[in-house]
Amino acid sequence: MSVPSTADALQSLRAYPAFMRYWCARLASSFAFQVLSVAVGWQVYDITRDPLDLGLIGLAQFVPSVLLALPAGHVADQFPRRKIVLVTQSCQWLALLILVMGSWQGFLNEGLILTLVFVIGAFKAFEFPALKSMVPSLVPESLLPRALALDASGMQMASIAGPALGGLLYIGGPVLTYGLSALLYLTSLSVLLKLQYHYVPAVRQPMTLNTLFAGVSFIRARPVILGVISLDLFAVLLGGATALLPVFARDILHTGPWGLGLLRAAPAVGALIMSFWLARYTLQRRVGMTMFGAVAGFGVATLVFALSTNLWLSLAALAALGAFDMVSMVIRGALVQLETPDAMRGRVTAVNSIFINTSNQLGEFESGILAAMVGAVSATVIGGVGTLVVVAAWMLMFPQVRDRQRLKE
Template sequence: MADPDPDPSPAPPPTSAPEIVPSTRALLKERDYLAFWCSRWTGSFAAQIQSVAMGWQMYGLARTEGKSVEESAFLVGMLGLAAFIPVFLLSLTAGETADRHDRKTVLLVCFAGEMVSVAVLAVATWRQAATVPLLLAMGFAFGAARAFFNPASTALGPMLVPRALLPRAIAWNSLAWQSASVVGPAIGGALIALSTADAYGATFLLYVVSAISVLIIRKTTRPEVQPGSRWTLMKEGLAYVWNQKIVFGAISLDLFAVLLGGATALLPVFARDILLSDAHAFGILRASPALGATLVGLFLAAHPIRHRAGVVMFLGVGTFGLATCVFALSRSLWVSVVALAILGGADMLSVYIRQTLTQLITPDPMRGRVAAVSSVFVGASNELGEFESGVVARFLGPVGAALFGGVGALIVTGVWARLFPALRKADRLE
């Protein structure tokens, strides 16, 4: 209805900045974001090579010492547990740190810690002095650095782009990790075939490039500090996640679905003793989930989800569980590769939706703490999932462990769709 008493001479509207059209071209014009993306890609590339090398070396040491396939798989799982423990213990402190201190500085300290851990492994391997306890200790050190890295990195990205570009930035962030996860295992497998020490040396150089990329960022990366003690800020973060059911449902779904479906932790076992392959085949298997994820990530970066995001997310998690079951039962290298690629693509789809929903809902002063809680859940789903797979493999064997995880992921999908109707009904990622 028209205004009954309009102003006969209205003042001209204030001049505002031109509206940003949310496109990939607009995102690529953000110089600081490109530096951040490069750091994210090279850092993820390095972490993948390091993870592949440590897993392969752990399994090889165990088998050389005369341990059975099941016992060796258990030790690979223990490596995942060693990396998860510091994430669990330090994540809340790390989240508060990311919300109180300069996020760029936090990332630089984390890269320094990762450089130290991989340098120790490189020297020990070169001197043929690597042992199971040393690998577990360096896995713990790596996990400690990642505990602080994940909240700071997750909270820093949204500071570097306009809000209209955030969904696309999240897709490209995920693409950075997933594409590095394609190249990393493949290159890692090739380097391991030459020398495990060379794999660690390449990892060190990539961490150096990542740190330099962070140094290039010019925008202010210090968050607006909220009042209150450290413990008060931690409690606020926990309370926010609990009360925001979409956020809680999204990150807890990641915890339980991937915790049970962590078949990738058993890839050294499948490569050597189930599929009877070598280090090159292991690299291909390790890269397959990320290849599928990269293809889906490229599609999402150009064509973000428009409608029924919650339903699409649950379909992605269900497909993840089904593909895990196919992988468990496969005895063909190429069937396994395809199953892992589908698994990775489905996971990428669900992760993209969960991360976008979480970051759009969460205000910037709270992002570090929410990311820290998410890191505990994601860390549990990855590192603790590796431990779960190793433990189950000890009793059911590697095939039984992978099949158990895939069926479990399918069950979790149905249960969470019922427990969190708001998450299931989420529509637009805006």
């Protein structure tokens, strides 16, 4: 593992202005989406006072992200990716303008808000594979892990500060909050317009079942990619402790809403700190075992959190959980991107997004069902132990991942 200085690490990425523009645009759009999410949730609940409607907001985002993932991956590999991102973000910006005008003029209702959330989710489904597939072409292969870590740090900053900013702005009303979100999307678009990135597919292919599922076939034929993606799927599916945080905060740690806020922020804080570390230090050897070790650490941190009755120990465990997850995410992301040819990156990224969205959503559902049956502590312990079992099983089932020494071989 090389140890450059922080200045050298930052300079190594600053030398690639296209990536820095990409990062600034993604940071702005991520902040915009986080601010938007807070405003939508608060406004819908303010209108209906029905908690079920908050679940419908999540459903309105989840459904298009899964149903449109494969077509979005095909489009990302068949058309200029920068143009796809510009078009999809422009459409999200227009949807935000409707939210601004609707809040200002008073014609927004629950149905219109949910429809606009669904529309934004649909365009975001097409934006994601196109945007993520651009990264490997913006930096040299040797700097890709560092670039992915810096990219992830921006997303973590948005997930920590974005909701807080959105909640603070909502004191001034939804018009102000949606307005800032629209301004941030406009900032992202203006930066992307200056981004030098060119991708033209060698051969245009019509959308067929074979082309739609080409990413699935590609992953199945490559044990390294299949191993790392499926490992994350089952580890997150079993280790979904964060879904039960309200139970732990109130009934086990005996804290109030402020403590729940700290618990929810802790994984993101740990992930952010680790992303800065990974942006400085390059993973250069035994990356397979490092990833298995990180997922095992995720399981151990889940167990510590499950058995803790002290708020500060629980916060430390959750921060460690987020840090271990970040290591796994960066290695997984680099391996998937480096093992995939550019012409397939959109479809492979789309399949990966299905795995990620499914594991997060089903993981929360699984944790809730199991907690209802055996209690929150037992459910979380089972999840932590299950994660460790999955790590051991995957080390046996995927020796290609276990024995992987470098990100690029």
